[in-house]
Amino acid sequence: MDRLDCLVADSADPLAPRRAAFSLPDGVRYLDGNSLGALQRRVAERVQQVVELEWGHGLIRSWNDAGWIELPRRIAEQLAPLLGADADEIAVTDSTSANLFKALSAARGLCPDRRVVLTDDANFPTDLYVARGLAELDPRLEVRVVPTAEVADHLDDRVGVLTLTHVDYRTGRLHDAAALTRAAHEVGAVTVWDLSHSTGALDVDLEAWGADLAVGCTYKYLNGGPGSPSYLYVARRWHDQVSTPLRGWFGHARPFAFAVDYEPGPAASRFLDGTPPVLSMAALDTALGVFDGLGTEVLAAKAAALTQTFIDLVDERCGDAAQVVTPRDPQRRGAQVSLRHPQAEALCRALIARGVIGDHRPPDLVRFGFAPLYVRYIDVWDAVTDLAEVLNNGHWGPRTP
Numbered sequence: 398m399d400r401l402d403c404l405v406a407d408s409a410d411p412l413a414p415r416r417a418a419f420s421l422p423d424g425v426r427y428l429d430g431n432s433l434g435a436l437q438r439r440v441a442e443r444v445q446q447v448v449e450l451e452w453g454h455g456l457i458r459s460w461n462d463a464g465w466i467e468l469p470r471r472i473a474e475q476l477a478p479l480l481g482a483d484a485d486e487i488a489v490t491d492s493t494s495a496n497l498f499k500a501l502s503a504a505r506g507l508c509p510d511r512r513v514v515l516t517d518d519a520n521f522p523t524d525l526y527v528a529r530g531l532a533e534l535d536p537r538l539e540v541r542v543v544p545t546a547e548v549a550d551h552l553d554d555r556v557g558v559l560t561l562t563h564v565d566y567r568t569g570r571l572h573d574a575a576a577l578t579r580a581a582h583e584v585g586a587v588t589v590w591d592l593s594h595s596t597g598a599l600d601v602d603l604e605a606w607g608a609d610l611a612v613g614c615t616y617k618y619l620n621g622g623p624g625s626p627s628y629l630y631v632a633r634r635w636h637d638q639v640s641t642p643l644r645g646w647f648g649h650a651r652p653f654a655f656a657v658d659y660e661p662g663p664a665a666s667r668f669l670d671g672t673p674p675v676l677s678m679a680a681l682d683t684a685l686g687v688f689d690g691l692g693t694e695v696l697a698a699k700a701a702a703l704t705q706t707f708i709d710l711v712d713e714r715c716g717d718a719a720q721v722v723t724p725r726d727p728q729r730r731g732a733q734v735s736l737r738h739p740q741a742e743a744l745c746r747a748l749i750a751r752g753v754i755g756d757h758r759p760p761d762l763v764r765f766g767f768a769p770l771y772v773r774y775i776d777v778w779d780a781v782t783d784l785a786e787v788l789n790n791g792h793w794g795p796r797t798p
């Protein structure tokens with residue numbers, strides 16, 4: 398494979414036209430969309446309009462006149478096809494951490510006689526912290542953290558909730574969500590999936606998986622902007638049975654009746670709680686427009702092809718200088734490739750100085766994310782050229798012109 402092959406692949410890429418929506422700085426190969434998705438021009442314009450016109454001029458009238466009150470529902474409608482869900486199964490609100498707390502608590506309520514919340518030791522730290530915090534409030538609950546490869550072996554009739562992050566944030570390893578959901582159901586447990594590193598880049602299909610609850614963030618592959626609100630999914634079959642520990646007025650059946658007594662809102666809407674963050678919601682609402690009409694399988698296919706190109710080129714051009722830790726089977730990885738290198742942090746800094754933006758995770762991993770909507774094959778080629786320059790030729794400083 399050479400540079401021309403990458404240009405040819407870009408010209409044949411059905412997603413290539415969508416890149417034009419993004420406002421990426423010149424000279425940057427942005428491979429960190431798994432941490433913070435890129436800005437789109439329309440999003441910048443929308444935020445400016447919301448601030449200056451809707452807030453500045455419309456003031457309180459904009460809750461209705463500008464449709465602020467509709468934002469969580471509008472966003473849920475746009476997320477639905479990316480999740481394989483219906484819009485009323487999705488609540489858009491809060492951070493992923495807060496939604497996970499609510500989802501775990503609700504899942505726990507579905508299996509009140511089971512003591513164990515099962516998860517794996519590769520889970521994202523916030524997920525482990527939140528689960529243990531819930532267990533502290535409920536002394537009968539035990540959070541069991543097991544090695545990733547042994548999760549299925551630990552499913553038994555004491556497990557009430559299986560909670561996992563679909564893509565390992567360090568290695569990019571992908572769980573078989575459908576198989577693990579099935580295995581959990583076989584022992585009578587329910588699942589809570591964290592899709593933060595999946596939605597917008599992979600073939601997520603909660604309905605096909607038979608998933609129970611799920612959460613995920615919107616500022617990674619969904620490009621909602623720093624700190625944009627998260628989502629919580631609850632399958633329709635549980636709507637009559639789930640309850641949330643955070644009962645805010647926005648999750649009430651009639652928030653503007655100002656009733657003294659709580660009555661949960663319909664479907665997933667009960668998981669809303671406080672006033673929606675309108676600036677972030679408006680940014681996310683516009684950001685999701687770029688996915689309009691796209692099937693998740695198209696996103697997944699591009700992610701698989703980009704990550705494969707990166708792995709092949711690293712093998713070919715960097716030799717043994719860095720080790721690919723991400724699974725080589727495209728069915729077993731997310732839209733991310735991680736390399737192990739003893740000086741991961743310095744390597745990451747050297748690459749950023751050359752315009753290749755990835756990130757590092759201690760102690761020794763450098764991560765590269767391949768957002769299918771705006772990363773090109775030529776970016777992959779150029780990034781590996783810089784990587785090889787640093788690793789093989791010891792060029793740890795900025796690129797010389």
Ligand SMILES: *Cc1c(COP(=O)(O)O)cnc(C)c1O
Nearest residue numbers: 492493494521562591593594614
């Ligand atoms: C990014 C990420 C989060 C983010 O949580 P916030 O509370 O929204 O900051 C949570 N879980 C996983 C697995 C993530 O990758």
